[in-house]
Amino acid sequence: MARVSRTEKPQFHTDLDVRGLSCPMPALRARIALSRMASGEVLRIVATDRGSPRDFETFAKKTGHRLIGKTTTRKEFVFYLQKA
Numbered sequence: 158m159a160r161v162s163r164t165e166k167p168q169f170h171t172d173l174d175v176r177g178l179s180c181p182m183p184a185l186r187a188r189i190a191l192s193r194m195a196s197g198e199v200l201r202i203v204a205t206d207r208g209s210p211r212d213f214e215t216f217a218k219k220t221g222h223r224l225i226g227k228t229t230t231r232k233e234f235v236f237y238l239q240k241a
Contacts, residue, residue: 166226166228166237167199167201167225167226167237168199169199169200169201169237170194170198170199170200171190171193171194171198171199171200171201172200172201172203173186173187173190173200173201173202173203174203175187175202175203175204175205175206175209176203176204176205176233177205178204178205178206179206179208180206180208180209180212181212183202183204183206183209183212183213184212184213184216187200187202187213187216187238188216188220191220191222191238191240194240195240196240196241197239197240198239198240199225199237199238199239199240200237200238200239200240201235201236201237202235202236202237202238203233203234203235204233204234204235204236205232205233205234206234209234209236210227210229210234213227213236213238216238217238220241221241222238222239222240222241223238223239223241224236224237224238225237225238225239
């Protein structure tokens with residue numbers, strides 16, 4: 158999985174804002190969003206939970222979806238998941 162620069166971000170099909178939610182809600186919302194998407198489409202997730210980097214890496218491994226990138230700012234984490 159590649160770190161994404163702030164200027165070079167992957168194209169995405171669906172945007173999911175889970176700011177303010179804590180584990181396990183971000184992953185549950187991502188699972189629901191991915192279930193509505195076609196294979197190969199990319200979901201962008203914006204989260205604030207400090208455990209979300211670990212959570213989404215584990216989520217990708219367990220579900221077979223591909224974490225294709227992530228960025229981190231002081232307060233937010235952005236993840237790009239490609240549906241399997």
